[in-house]
Amino acid sequence: MKFLMAMALASTALLVAGCGGTAGKKGGTLTVLSQGDVDSLDPGYQYYQYDYEALSQPAQRTLYGWKPNLRKPSPDFAASMPKLSNGGKTITIKLKSGVRFSPPVNRVATAADVKYAMERDFLPQVANSYAPVYYGDIVGVKAFTDGKAKGISGIQAPNPTTLVIKTTKPVGVLTTANALTLPGTAPVPKEYAQKFDKGKTSTYGQHVVFTGPYMIPNDRSGKVTGWTPSKRLELVRNPNWDRKTDYRPAYLERIAFLAGNDLSLATRRILSGNGQISGDFAAPPVADFKLALEHYPSQVSFTPGDSYRSITMNTTVKPFDNVNVRKAVAAVIDRNALVATRGGSRIGPVATHYIPPFLPGFQEAGGSKSPYDYMSQPNGNLALAKRYMRKAGYASGRYNGPSLLMVGDDSAPAKNTGEAVQSQLQQLGFKLNYQQVPHEVANSKFCGVPKQKVAICPNWAWGKDFYDSQSMIDPTFNGKNIVPSNNSNLSELNDPKLNAAMDRAERIPDPAGRAKAWGAIDKAVTGLAVQVPWIWDNDVNLRSKNVKAVTNLFNGTWDVAFTSIK
Amino acid sequence: MTGTVDFAREAPGDEGSALIDVMPDVAARSPFQLFWRRLRTDRVALAAAALIVLLVLMAICAPLIVKLVGARPPNQQSDKYFSLGKVGVPSPTGPSSKNLFGVDPLGRDLFSRVVYGARVSLEIALAATALSVAIGLVVGLFAGYFRGWVDTVLSRLVDVLLAFPILLLGIGIASACSLGHGCLGGLIKPGLGVVILVISFVNWTYIARIVRGQVLSLREREFVEAARSLGASHMRIMFREILPNLVAPLIVYATLIIPQNILFEAALSFLGVGVQPPDPSWGKMIADATDVFDTAWWYMVFPGAALLLTVLAFNLLGDGLQDAINPRASRS
Numbered sequence: 057m058k059f060l061m062a063m064a065l066a067s068t069a070l071l072v073a074g075c076g077g078t079a080g081k082k083g084g085t086l087t088v089l090s091q092g093d094v095d096s097l098d099p100g101y102q103y104y105q106y107d108y109e110a111l112s113q114p115a116q117r118t119l120y121g122w123k124p125n126l127r128k129p130s131p132d133f134a135a136s137m138p139k140l141s142n143g144g145k146t147i148t149i150k151l152k153s154g155v156r157f158s159p160p161v162n163r164v165a166t167a168a169d170v171k172y173a174m175e176r177d178f179l180p181q182v183a184n185s186y187a188p189v190y191y192g193d194i195v196g197v198k199a200f201t202d203g204k205a206k207g208i209s210g211i212q213a214p215n216p217t218t219l220v221i222k223t224t225k226p227v228g229v230l231t232t233a234n235a236l237t238l239p240g241t242a243p244v245p246k247e248y249a250q251k252f253d254k255g256k257t258s259t260y261g262q263h264v265v266f267t268g269p270y271m272i273p274n275d276r277s278g279k280v281t282g283w284t285p286s287k288r289l290e291l292v293r294n295p296n297w298d299r300k301t302d303y304r305p306a307y308l309e310r311i312a313f314l315a316g317n318d319l320s321l322a323t324r325r326i327l328s329g330n331g332q333i334s335g336d337f338a339a340p341p342v343a344d345f346k347l348a349l350e351h352y353p354s355q356v357s358f359t360p361g362d363s364y365r366s367i368t369m370n371t372t373v374k375p376f377d378n379v380n381v382r383k384a385v386a387a388v389i390d391r392n393a394l395v396a397t398r399g400g401s402r403i404g405p406v407a408t409h410y411i412p413p414f415l416p417g418f419q420e421a422g423g424s425k426s427p428y429d430y431m432s433q434p435n436g437n438l439a440l441a442k443r444y445m446r447k448a449g450y451a452s453g454r455y456n457g458p459s460l461l462m463v464g465d466d467s468a469p470a471k472n473t474g475e476a477v478q479s480q481l482q483q484l485g486f487k488l489n490y491q492q493v494p495h496e497v498a499n500s501k502f503c504g505v506p507k508q509k510v511a512i513c514p515n516w517a518w519g520k521d522f523y524d525s526q527s528m529i530d531p532t533f534n535g536k537n538i539v540p541s542n543n544s545n546l547s548e549l550n551d552p553k554l555n556a557a558m559d560r561a562e563r564i565p566d567p568a569g570r571a572k573a574w575g576a577i578d579k580a581v582t583g584l585a586v587q588v589p590w591i592w593d594n595d596v597n598l599r600s601k602n603v604k605a606v607t608n609l610f611n612g613t614w615d616v617a618f619t620s621i622k
Numbered sequence: 623m624t625g626t627v628d629f630a631r632e633a634p635g636d637e638g639s640a641l642i643d644v645m646p647d648v649a650a651r652s653p654f655q656l657f658w659r660r661l662r663t664d665r666v667a668l669a670a671a672a673l674i675v676l677l678v679l680m681a682i683c684a685p686l687i688v689k690l691v692g693a694r695p696p697n698q699q700s701d702k703y704f705s706l707g708k709v710g711v712p713s714p715t716g717p718s719s720k721n722l723f724g725v726d727p728l729g730r731d732l733f734s735r736v737v738y739g740a741r742v743s744l745e746i747a748l749a750a751t752a753l754s755v756a757i758g759l760v761v762g763l764f765a766g767y768f769r770g771w772v773d774t775v776l777s778r779l780v781d782v783l784l785a786f787p788i789l790l791l792g793i794g795i796a797s798a799c800s801l802g803h804g805c806l807g808g809l810i811k812p813g814l815g816v817v818i819l820v821i822s823f824v825n826w827t828y829i830a831r832i833v834r835g836q837v838l839s840l841r842e843r844e845f846v847e848a849a850r851s852l853g854a855s856h857m858r859i860m861f862r863e864i865l866p867n868l869v870a871p872l873i874v875y876a877t878l879i880i881p882q883n884i885l886f887e888a889a890l891s892f893l894g895v896g897v898q899p900p901d902p903s904w905g906k907m908i909a910d911a912t913d914v915f916d917t918a919w920w921y922m923v924f925p926g927a928a929l930l931l932t933v934l935a936f937n938l939l940g941d942g943l944q945d946a947i948n949p950r951a952s953r954s
Contacts, residue, residue, distance in 0.1 A: 320913070341913055341914075342711060342712075342713070342727070342914070343713070343913065343914045343916065343917040343918075345711055346707065346709060346711040346713055346917065347917075349709035349710075349711060350707070350708060350709050353709075390701075392701060393699065393700070393701040393729070396701045396704060396712040396729075397727070397728065399711050399712070400704075400706065400710055400711050400712040401710065402709075402710050402711065466894055468727070468910070468913050471910075472727055472728055474899075475699070475728055475899045475900055476699050476728055478899060478900055479697050479698065479699040479728070479730075479900055480699070482697065482900075489898075490898060490899055490900075491898070492894065492898075492899065
């Protein structure tokens with residue numbers, strides 16, 4: 057459910073995890089250059105890529121975490137993988153002892169702190185966006201959210217190092233520990249945080265305490281002092297962190313995250329300067345990307361974005377209620393040309409469906425090939441498209457209805473992609489009222505608002521929440537996820553048969569069964585041609601020459617807790 | 623204004639005939655002849671006028687020119703004209719026999735986009751200028767002719783509009799009306815129309831002021847007095863007696879507003895609230911080119927040169943016209 061806040065890229069040969077193995081040098085300051093800021097300091101709110109990079113991964117201990125080059129969860133605050141009983145409905149998690157909160161709390165974190173953290177994920181003042189989706193089937197959630205219970209009865213802490221989660225039915229994303237890696241599972245000390253969680257909006261973020269190797273500097277009361285919103289975020293060592301309890305080496309002494317950078321300038325500063333890495337922009341502008349590869353190839357790393365980009369069609373807007381019109385659009389789109397607008401084949405392979413390579417279910421969904429003729433021609437096929445148009449009742453093979461509203465981003469490279477889509481659709485006679493707006497506005501005011509009746513969104517992108525394909529398919533294609541605002545089912549697909557199949561797949565506990573089920577659903581959705589996925593893109597990460605930077609496969613960006621200065 | 627139409631028509635009757643008796647070589651000349659004699663000697667203005675004629679022809683015959691040159695249509699996108707370079711990153715290619723001005727980052731032919739861009743620029747500039755002149759003329763006529771409370775109301779309105787930061791106002795209106803389904807319940811739809819409306823909305827005030835000033839002096843002249851004593855209605859006096867005397871200054875000011883409007887359109891498009899894609903606009907091209915300037919210089923240079931030449935030509939012609947119509951007025 058994670059939008060790609062940044063822009064990503066792809067390649068066949070992936071230079072993964074810049075330098076692994078050898079230990080780094082301790083000490084030094086690293087500067088991270090970014091366009092934007094983190095979304096929130098509150099682990100209960102954090103969700104997006106940059107939140108993980110700047111805070112969740114280096115400064116908090118979630119139940120499970122992602123080691124730099126593993127595609128499965130590893131115990132972080134937990135001591136081992138979860139034990140299942142009662143047919144997968146009871147999950148028992150042993151916790152490490154000796155994990156302590158940063159000042160001013162200072163005490164050892166316990167199972168009760170995770171229980172409180174997960175409970176507050178459901179508080180409206182915390183504004184967590186995934187708790188109902190992934191934790192909604194925990195026993196007692198409804199009583200808690202209705203205000204009938206003080207806590208969630210299905211989350212129990214029988215002793216300080218044991219956490220028990222009981223669900224009403226088996227929940228695959230919990231039994232595999234995938235959804236227990238989310239930032240909202242990082243312990244929160246109730247006696248300290250509760251006073252900040254009162255009122256309309258929680259202010260815990262401004263007083264947040266940390267369990268990871270780093271912390272934001274704060275004053276004696278716990279108020280954060282190392283953060284200037286939209287400008288600068290600073291991390292220093294957490295004096296209460298015990299190296300023995302953690303898999304993170306945490307070489308660096310200080311890390312400064314600077315927001316408000318121009319992508320092009322930041323790219324040049326990082327490549328030619330010292331002690332800097334790229335932050336929230338997953339790929340530099342095409343011209344700078346070229347410069348980077350020509351002159352600083354060893355300072356560029358690619359990580360699979362585990363995401364797709366697509367053109368969405370709204371099935372509630374004519375003529376896209378007609379499956380053959382949608383297939384015609386899919387057939388006419390020259391996906392290679394769209395990939396060129398983002399920097400070419402090194403930015404990623406042409407997509408043929410939704411689940412990206414490296415996610416379970418990719419092969420089951422068809423791999424790189426497509427069983428559908430309209431998704432099999434990466435250069436587009438006008439004749440085939442016209443055949444589908446005729447099948448849809450347009451005798452001339454061309455659309456002749458009223459003009460359609462298309463809303464896309466107003467900055468390159470997304471803007472160029474949108475204009476390419478526009479010119480490709482003109483070949484089928486589509487007249488578009490094409491509007492370019494800032495990226496946030498495109499989603500928050502238009503594409504994510506069903507009432508706006510936007511017919512086409514050319515700049516949609518979706519990335520995984522973890523290595524489970526439910527997070528790729530369910531939020532974007534399940535009819536139950538159509539909401540009046542911040543909608544992620546852009547096509548407003550509401551197919552009863554598919555909805556039921558997705559609800560069934562959510563319950564499958566074993567990874568192999570899940571891969572098969574979600575792969576099959578992906579194939580079925582691709583058969584309805586509600587979107588045209590065109591790239592599985594990679595993130596492009598940049599570093600200065602003297603930075604021994606390590607990428608994190610899960611997050612697709614640098615992992616500062618493993619990075620050091622040479 | 624000396625060479626007003628009505629005055630001149632009467633002029634040869636009295637003084638003119640007397641002069642002919644004394645100096646038979648001097649022929650009677652209409653104001654237009656005088657104007658043309660003066661303009662003819664202004665080579666710069668003539669060159670500018672020729673360039674403008676060429677531009678207009680280029681805009682009108684854009685499809686023909688593009689066809690003759692063998693260029694692709696302006697909106698046809700293609701990845702055929704990218705070079706992959708050493709590192710496999712597709713980048714637009716520069717001027718070549720296939721693409722005279724090179725291609726843009728979408729692989730579109732820049733030559734045909736610049737040629738078609740002249741259409742957009744001139745269309746908007748001429749339409750917006752005509753609209754501003756029409757509004758400004760009517761408002762100025764009424765304010766200057768009736769004076770009193772009509773003048774007070776209209777002049778204050780003009781003052782208020784002049785006090786607005788014009789570009790900001792333009793951006794505001796344009797962005798309000800170019801989003802979603804338009805504004806005023808869809809009456810103003812995104813596209814060229816909005817840009818024309820915005821530009822005229824902020825530019826008519828200058829014309830109104832000038833016209834009002836002229837009318838204030840004209841309404842005291844004898845021919846107006848005469849018309850009034852013959853019982854002519856207000857409308858007749860305003861539009862049949864006074865208006866013809868305003869034609870010359872209006873032509874001059876319109877010529878001077880056109881380049882302003884072209885630049886205003888470019889500015890709006892540069893800021894992303896003007897012409898909507900895929901219509902080619904010079905301002906928008908320049909804006910897009912800033913991202914890729916060091917790898918695709920041609921993307922900024924050609925639209926930039928077209929914009930510069932057009933604006934320069936209109937400015938020079940405007941100055942020339944002003945000199946020719948009113949040689950005693952200083953322009954500085």
